[in-house]
Amino acid sequence: MPSAEKSKVTRKQLIDGLNEDLSREYQAIISYVNYSQVLKGAAYMNIADELAVHAKEELAHALKIANHVDYLGGMPSVTPKHVKTSEKAEDMLEFDLENEKETIRQYRRRVKQADELNEFAIAESLRDILVDEQDHLIALATALGIDPPDAGIAD
Numbered sequence: 225m226p227s228a229e230k231s232k233v234t235r236k237q238l239i240d241g242l243n244e245d246l247s248r249e250y251q252a253i254i255s256y257v258n259y260s261q262v263l264k265g266a267a268y269m270n271i272a273d274e275l276a277v278h279a280k281e282e283l284a285h286a287l288k289i290a291n292h293v294d295y296l297g298g299m300p301s302v303t304p305k306h307v308k309t310s311e312k313a314e315d316m317l318e319f320d321l322e323n324e325k326e327t328i329r330q331y332r333r334r335v336k337q338a339d340e341l342n343e344f345a346i347a348e349s350l351r352d353i354l355v356d357e358q359d360h361l362i363a364l365a366t367a368l369g370i371d372p373p374d375a376g377i378a379d
């Protein structure tokens with residue numbers, strides 16, 4: 225029964241998934257712009273600088289994802305996911321850590337979906353983005369003094 229269980233993912237599902245990813249990238253840009261400037265305290269100055277670097281990387285990701293959505297015939301999203309705010313440094317780092325975990329879970333699934341649709345160049349681009357997101361996760365976990373959590377993979 226080999227060909228009966230072929231690709232279940234549709235192009236439309238990939239477009240919709242990538243648009244959700246794009247909304248997460250917008251969320252990441254906004255949170256990193258805000259947190260990098262709001263984060264206070266001598267203990268957090270290194271990570272504040274690091275967050276400003278993340279902000280620029282998230283913008284580069286957003287541009288790539290928007291390009292892929294357009295290439296697939298979709299309309300790139302213009303809506304960020306909700307951004308939480310706090311005055312507390314640890315809260316901000318934890319919000320970012322949670323968001324990066326979710327981002328990694330989702331991109332891992334998206335790589336498989338793109339591969340399934342033979343969109344190998346998109347899958348390759350997503351793998352590059354995943355490397356950055358894993359670096360972001362490590363930087364946040366290190367700043368929080370914890371081991372980087374395993375993000376797993378989205379359904």
Ligand SMILES: [Fe+2]
Pocket residue numbers: 249252281282285286353357
């Ligand atoms: Fe990103």
Ligand SMILES: [Fe+2]
Pocket residue numbers: 252278282324327356357360
């Ligand atoms: Fe990230």
